[in-house]
Amino acid sequence: MLKGIRVLDLTRVLAGPLCTMILGDLGADVLKVERPGAGDETRGWGPPFDAEGRSAYFLSVNRNKLAIAADFGREADRATLERLISEADVVVDNFRRGTLERRGFGPDEWRKRRPSLVWCTISGFGPDSDRPGYDFVTQAESGWMAITGEPDGDPMKVGVALADILAGKDAAIAILAALFGRQQSGEGARIHISLLESARAALANVAQNTLVDGRDARRWGNAHPNLVPYQLFNASDKPIVIAVGSDAQYVACARAIGLDALADDPALATNAGRSAQRGRIAQAFAERIASRPAADWRARLDAVGVPNGTVLTVLEALREANGSALTGMPSSVGGTVRFRPPSLDEHGDAIRRDGWRVFERAH
Numbered sequence: 001m002l003k004g005i006r007v008l009d010l011t012r013v014l015a016g017p018l019c020t021m022i023l024g025d026l027g028a029d030v031l032k033v034e035r036p037g038a039g040d041e042t043r044g045w046g047p048p049f050d051a052e053g054r055s056a057y058f059l060s061v062n063r064n065k066l067a068i069a070a071d072f073g074r075e076a077d078r079a080t081l082e083r084l085i086s087e088a089d090v091v092v093d094n095f096r097r098g099t100l101e102r103r104g105f106g107p108d109e110w111r112k113r114r115p116s117l118v119w120c121t122i123s124g125f126g127p128d129s130d131r132p133g134y135d136f137v138t139q140a141e142s143g144w145m146a147i148t149g150e151p152d153g154d155p156m157k158v159g160v161a162l163a164d165i166l167a168g169k170d171a172a173i174a175i176l177a178a179l180f181g182r183q184q185s186g187e188g189a190r191i192h193i194s195l196l197e198s199a200r201a202a203l204a205n206v207a208q209n210t211l212v213d214g215r216d217a218r219r220w221g222n223a224h225p226n227l228v229p230y231q232l233f234n235a236s237d238k239p240i241v242i243a244v245g246s247d248a249q250y251v252a253c254a255r256a257i258g259l260d261a262l263a264d265d266p267a268l269a270t271n272a273g274r275s276a277q278r279g280r281i282a283q284a285f286a287e288r289i290a291s292r293p294a295a296d297w298r299a300r301l302d303a304v305g306v307p308n309g310t311v312l313t314v315l316e317a318l319r320e321a322n323g324s325a326l327t328g329m330p331s332s333v334g335g336t337v338r339f340r341p342p343s344l345d346e347h348g349d350a351i352r353r354d355g356w357r358v359f360e361r362a363h
Helices: 015-025 056-060 075-087 107-113 135-141 162-185 195-201 204-213 247-256 260-264 271-276 278-289 294-303 314-318 348-362
Strands: 006-010 029-034 066-069 090-093 118-123 189-194 230-234 239-243 308-310
Touching: 006 015, 006 075, 015 029, 015 090, 015 118, 015 162, 029 075, 029 348, 066 348, 075 348, 090 107, 090 162, 107 118, 107 189, 118 162, 135 162, 135 195, 162 189, 162 195, 189 195, 230 278, 239 278, 239 294, 247 260, 247 271, 247 294, 271 278, 294 308
Parallel strands: 006 029, 006 090, 029 066, 090 118, 118 189
Antiparallel strands: 230 239, 239 308
8 A cells, every 4th residue: 555655764762663663564665774783772672582582562563564783873874874865755753852953854844855754753742842742651741641540449441552543643644644645646755653642542532521511530440431331340250241322222231241230220221320320220230140140141131232342451352363473463453564573783784875866675
């Protein structure tokens, strides 16, 4: 889909590398530039490391790229970078504000020289902030942690670096839109994506609840702020989640688990009515679900079309995912794996010699 599009990856850690990996999955030629010696910080973010000493973290977001190590302060490397940028369609960076400008690689200057260039900068807190951007800090300051965890427990972060992941996906979407726009006008784009804005936007209905009623959101644990019943229950052997999203599903659910009185109660016919009696419903469901194994409830609920699922460990969840210990999880956007994650400066000599033509030989 993106065959022939050249992406220069000046990013490290997670959000930026995820963005450029998505573009690579979709067929773009991606060159990853790293610091000589150390490379991307995540090369050392382990254990676990595989048998070749590669960190799992780095492997997870760096397939479909060729790699070069380059020093912005070294004249020969600067010349190589200038050549690569001059022929790139897209540049993605996550340097702190002013860093590239001080090194003579300011994005705005490059955009003046090459109006067709798409340049995307990913930061923690936007183009006017000098603060370093880390997912954990973003989760704290975006409101996520305030609504995650048990109501009487501490604020809790999400179990994966989801602010980074959303920002990376937002960046990929914005870049794709800019490339489409360039087809129409010939003009590239200057794009700014921040972890904070991506995380705030992802509050979605929680943010809208707050904007509409003016009351602060709170933690609901495994329950839903708007829907009832929509939460985790403990069966006799393991947890199961039940996600009732409509009035018809509620009636089907209550009957399927043998709570006909709740199904027939006119006060519970609408979600608003159920929300008003959340405690009564949750208690009745909890007592009933605890009486039988999760598989029994799953069979009953599946038979009447009520969304439900048992809680799986990561290892259990991956058993049918066809993931790879080298190239990671399958592309979520329908892309393909062409190149394994590169070692540091693996293609440096070829890139210095051939520039973007290195992909002609790599393919």
